[in-house]
Each structure stands twice: as C-alpha cells, then as structure tokens.
Amino acid sequence: MIGTMARKPVAREAVLDAFESLLIEVGERAATLDAVAGRAGVSKGGLLYHFPNKEALISAVLHRLDELAREDLALMAAAPEGAAVYFIRSSLWSDTPMDRAFVAATRLAEVAHEEARRRFANIQQQWLDLLAADVGPDMAKAVRYMGDGLYFNAMWEGGPAGATVERRADVESLVAAVERLRG
C-alpha cells in the first residue's frame, strides 16, 4: 500500500538539521533549544514534541553519524587509490552529510559528552584498521594523526568556507608525504 510506510515528519528532520548546523557553527553551548527551534522554523514546544529533551536530540545526531560512518568506511575499504590516500583526501572538510555529522559530534565530544566520545573512538579505530591494512600498523598511526590534524584545524576556521585554497594545497602535501612513507 502506497503511503503506509513510515515517513519521517519533515519538521523533525528540519529540527535535526538545524541542531547539526548550530553545533557546527556556534558550538554546543550556543545551540540552545530556542536557537534550534528558531532556525528550524518551529516553536520550542513544537521541537519538544519530536524530541522530548535535549539528550534525545543528541542521540539522534549520533545515530545519524553512525549510519554515515558505516557507508564511508565501506567506500574507504574499496577505494582504488588505497585507504590511506582516500583517508587524507576525505579529511578535507567538504561539507558532505558525513562531514557535517562528524563535526557536530565533535562539538559534543568537546564538552565531555561521554557517549559522543565513545562513538568517536569506535569510528577512529575502524579507520585505523583499514589504514593498517594499507600501509602497515606503524605508518597507519602517522596517517591517521595527519588526517585528524587536518580535520581539527579546518574546524576552527568557521567551516568549509575558511581558507579552502590553502588547505587544498596542504592535502596534496600530505598525500605526497604518504606516498613517501609508503615507498
């Protein structure tokens, strides 16, 4: 029967997107229920119908991250250029759904949210495993730390818009470094 499948309410998705955007742009502290409701175009009461409290909102963001990370890990494992080069290139913040979910979760980890930190460590471990299969366990660490450094630095420049040209050149420097380490 057409139309009987559970469609997610639009408002709910809008709220979640708004929360994600605000986490990215202004951090967890300023991503208040008021601000989220305002950006999503609903009232605070409306927001709290879909997400009974702020924790529920956070859980939804982390759940979204898990799904996107699973897809991304599959792509990384199958990348023809190798996991290491794929990883470095994807560490350039390009505003994909995965990037957005990742950075949003980072904001939560920053304020010592335990569950966010757990999910994070989990994903990073899986990255490391794929890198180790590509360049060996020792150099895998070097590659992962390079990617992490790239990512975290980009986050502080106000998003993908900030210093894109310079950072793109940095990525090529890192790819070159990876090639040298591999050889």
Place this chain on the structure above:
Amino acid sequence: MIGTMARKPVAREAVLDAFESLLIEVGERAATLDAVAGRAGVSKGGLLYHFPNKEALISAVLHRLDELAREDLALMAAAPEGAAVYFIRSSLWSDTPMDRAFVAATRLAEVAHEEARRRFANIQQQWLDLLAADVGPDMAKAVRYMGDGLYFNAMWEGGPAGATVERRADVESLVAAVERLRG
C-alpha cells in the same frame, strides 16, 4: 626594599589554576564561576574581587599561554634533535604548565571564542615557521598536522592519564615517520 615588589596574591593564582583545571577536565560550559570558586576554595564574591567578570578570567588564561608559548618556541628553535622531532615529542600531553595552558585555551577556542582562536593561530604559525626551517615548507605541514592530531586525540581521553603507554608508542611511530620524510 625587600617586600615592596608586587607579589601576586595567592588566592588569585589559585583561582586561575582552578579555572584552568576545570576547562581541561569538564570544558568551558561546566567551568562556571561557582565551580571555579569551589575548587579554588573561595566564594564566588571572593573570586569576583580578583577577576571582575568571566572575560577577565579568560584573558588571564590566554596571557599565561602566550608567555609559556614564547618560552617553548625558544626551546624548540634551539633543540639539538631538530625542531620537527622536538615538536612531535612535545605533542605528547605530559601535563606541563605549557600543556595545561594550551589545552585550557583549546576549550575556549572550541566554543568559538574569537580571541582564543587568534592566539592559537598565531602560535601555530610560529611552530610552522620553525618546522619549515628544519624539514622544508612542504613536509612542515605534514609534521604539524601529525602533532596536532596527536594532541587533539589525547585531549579526549581525559588528560595525560589516559592511555599513556599506547600513546608513547605512537610518538615513536611518528618520530620514525619524520625521520623517513627527512631522508
């Protein structure tokens, strides 16, 4: 005349240390004036005598960082093992005064505190300059990102106590990678 030089009040220093510790341990949001006063063993009113508002507290932390960073940059420039190796080794969070000031400032940068981000970018640029003089401008980026990645990851494990043994091994992996990049 002995005793006429301005000695910093002990309480003031205790408050500043407490603020720094709480920033490191629980992040900016939970480092409230109440929490800081409690940890420092003074009342909120007592705290606000030394620092008229929270911004003053933040400024003091950033000022402390600048002084310690200046000293550290001098050591890095003169390091016999070379700036790159010195940099990687010092990126292991070892709870020095410099490390503490740095991580505390990071917490402020995380919540989009503009002045904190400026100081940060400034210090990182100086690191990069020293690295470039050691290993060339291109590889300097790779080294700096490795150090950054190491640092940021360590920050999420609740401080220098977390996973120290494993991380120490990581540092040696990175140093090995640097040596290969240099050669």
Place this chain on the structure above:
DNA sequence: GTCTATACGCCGATAGAC
C-alpha cells in the same frame, strides 16, 4: 502536531557587611 504560557533552576554579576 504545533502552539503559548509558565515553572524552575542555574549562571553571571552587583551591593554591601565584615
């Protein structure tokens, strides 16, 4: 499903006693 109104606590900051 979405709104308004409101309760309640916590945070930053002021006033003023000691």
Place this chain on the structure above:
DNA sequence: GTCTATCGGCGTATAGAC
C-alpha cells in the same frame, strides 16, 4: 580581601489550549 545575599536573564522542561 573575602564573605553573604540577592537580582535579572536565560536555558530546559512541563501543562495544556487549539
């Protein structure tokens, strides 16, 4: 220099109308 008392504002959450 350090304290207590207190205020205004904001953030989360609840109650209940529509």
